[in-house]
């Protein structure tokens with residue numbers, strides 16, 4: 138019982154009634170609701186220009202509080218163990234596509250596979266990428282993530298062709314095998330250590346990918362770059378204030394230092410090309426293969442690919458090296474630790490490959506790792522459950538109709554992958570780690586899978602590094618399970634502002650005899 142429990146005095150009842158009335162009035166006045174379009178004011182007949190048909194309707198929803206919109210509710214959910222609860226709650230009220238107000242702008246949120254797919258497929262005449270201000274500021278205007286039109290397509294095409302080339306995959310495989318073996322030999326020397334998978338994966342993957350991007354070898358400059366990169370990445374989701382002492386300020390300074398180093402590398406390469414009279418096409422496949430992404434972009438010979446554009450993009454391409462791929466590896470280890478039958482099948486598959494190859498006196502090639510069917514299912518399932526990229530935001534450049542929904546000019550669209558990947562209507566028992574569900578779904582290996590499975594996005598911006606991400610994860614897992622057994626310590630997934638393991642996924646490893 139509370140103190141004073143019992144019948145409330147009349148004044149208290151009146152005060153409570155007034156308070157409730159005030160809250161209702163404030164909500165009515167200031168929190169606009171956009172109700173389903175059965176003839177309500179949200180219907181915009183004839184208002185859509187340049188593509189939206191007359192019958193397109195604004196989805197139902199709520200714009201939340203003045204100025205703040207629904208951002209606080211979104212962030213609150215994002216910090217919880219179930220970030221998708223923000224969408225799930227509104228999905229029950231308004232349907233799979235609903236209106237909201239996020240990051241300072243009205244927005245349509247999609248958790249509908251078909252609508253999401255259509256938004257991803259749309260080109261820059263309908264939607265352009267949208268990112269929070271701190272991120273835009275740090276990435277710069279010439280980042281592929283914000284570029285549109287022909288230049289985005291060119292950089293995307295060059296990156297995709299390079300990252301998918303068998304030659305690069307062979308080099309990454311050799312580098313990664315050597316680097317993983319060195320790290321694991323150090324674990325063995327330390328007896329039976331506790332290893333933080335996230336830290337180990339980060340330093341390995343960063344070195345391998347940076348070498349593929351800018352041709353830098355291990356050593357002092359690589360360490361310097363990584364230090365600066367850590368400072369840079371910390372500001373990606375931060376307050377958009379550039380004053381000394383703020384994270385954004387420190388991150389911009391770190392970017393400047395990285396840019397100086399990368400531009401020095403670009404200029405040296407340019408000089409060498411001129412000295413060698415090297416105007417030949419590095420993609421001819423017969424004379425030589427470009428050794429890194431800078432060579433690819435320089436070899437393209439386009440004046441549009443300036444030093445500034447190249448260095449900005451090299452820095453952006455490092456984000457998956459420090460973040461997405463290591464987190465994919467770490468999450469896979471976590472999920473496997475919690476699912477012994479999956480771990481056992483993965484071990485058997487990898488041990489079998491190791492025995493076969495060493496019996497024949499052969500080393501493992503990238504094709505061997507990629508043909509490990511069950512290992513690939515584990516990676517696919519990790520991508521579905523882990524939602525390393527929760528979703529993407531676009532801005533409508535005109536009124537756009539998507540499957541009957543109107544997205545007005547200037548509004549954002551949040552294509553929220555996470556809510557689709559964890560929707561029971563799309564994936565059975567979605568919170569269970571079940572790699573076997575992918576048995577007959579070869580399409581997902583190449584970024585297919587429709588709007589129901591989009592960890593790498595889709596359409597013109599489908600991640601060009603998806604093969605590389607899978608390859609690196611497969612190599613790490615192969616060497617881990619064929620050389621060690623482990624006991625995982627308790628750890629939890631944090632989902633905001635980026636996905637990671639709170640303690641870095643500590644595991645106590647013992648070498649296999």
Ligand code: HEM
Pocket residue numbers: 266281282289293296300346454457458461462465525526529591592593594595597598599600601602603605606
């Ligand atoms: C687990 C690992 C990864 C995940 C989950 C991931 C996810 C994504 C997603 C969702 C997009 C689409 C963004 C959009 O539509 O706006 C994307 C784009 C991109 N990714 Fe990845 N990625 C991963 C690894 C990589 C790697 C290894 C690289 C290359 C080094 C890479 C390079 C890129 C680039 C350059 C783009 C921009 C493409 C464009 O806008 O044209 N990613 N990635």
